Amino acid sequence: MGLLAALLWGGTDFLVGLNVRAVGVKRAVFFSQSLGFTLMSLLLTIFPAFLLKAMAAPLEVWLMGVVAAAFTVSGALALGKAFALGKASIVAPLVTSYGVVTTLLSWASGEQISLLQLMCILLCVIGVILSSLHSDSKLPHSTAAGRSIFFALLSAFLYGTSFWLQGRYTLPQLGPISMLWLGYAVGSGVMLLMVLKVADGLKIPPLKNCGLLASTSLMNLGAFFAFSWGAMSGSVSVVTVISTLSGGIAAVLGYVFFKERLTAVQVTGVVLVLLGALVLHLKT
DSSP: OOHHHHHHHHHHHHHHHHHHHHOOOHHHHHHHHHHHHHHHHHHHHHTTTTHHHTTOOOHHHHHHHHHHHHHHHHHHHHHHHHHHHSSSHHHHHHHHHHHHHHHHHHHHTTTOOOOOHHHHHHHHHHHHHTTTTOTTTTOEEEEEEEEHHHHHHHHHHHHHHHHIIIIIIIIHHHHHHHHHHHHHHHHHHHHHHHTSSSTTSSSSHHOOOOOOOOHHHHHHHHHHHHHHHHHHHHHHHHHHHHTTTHHHHHHHHHHHOOOOOOOHHHHHHHHHHHHHHHHHHOOO
16 A cells, blocks of 8 residues: 555646646646545545544644644645646655655654764755766756755745644544545635636636546545555554655656756665655655
């Protein structure tokens, strides 16, 4: 199940890159969030017990869930911007470094942090620095490439903060299904306000783009359920580590379909980020 989640999330990241280039970052995120909200609402209509159980949670937990959802949709916007500006083979692995953020936040809130975890954080930092370097002065859009790395790291920070908030405050009482529905509800509302300010923001994209947008949402939901199923039936840490390979899968897809080429230094950086993230998730 962890491998299936990695494949689906890797494919999702790859399709996000296609979507943001085709319909724009804000519209791509809006349609993805809206479809996710529709599907999750349908699921909760069929199985209302999930939501009824979550309704017993205190108001403060729901409010914290809204905050976490705001971080998630902000992370999705930053991720879309990163893919619009840069290479999937660099952006996707960098986003997997969100584990650094969750680890540091857990440490700041009183949890113990091991020497191995500190070494993994250092590996990720070195990997990020190496990934941002290129020795070819003829490479175009160097400014855009630098901005894509910034937005990828911003996305990792936002996602990491959201996951920490969810793990610490909301998931134990709301459950993953209701929290996912809340995330899509908040995301759809926020993105609706944003696309209303965009020319033709609510215009239905061409059929080909609709198919890509729908596939992105379905693959993301499929990955979530595969991850949850694997976590419930096996080791959470193992499933989490395997699912982290999604960054590497997206990088491979970018290499194969977009013909993205990285320097040896950048490849080393990507590998270090993935390695640091893998071990960090295993020890978290």
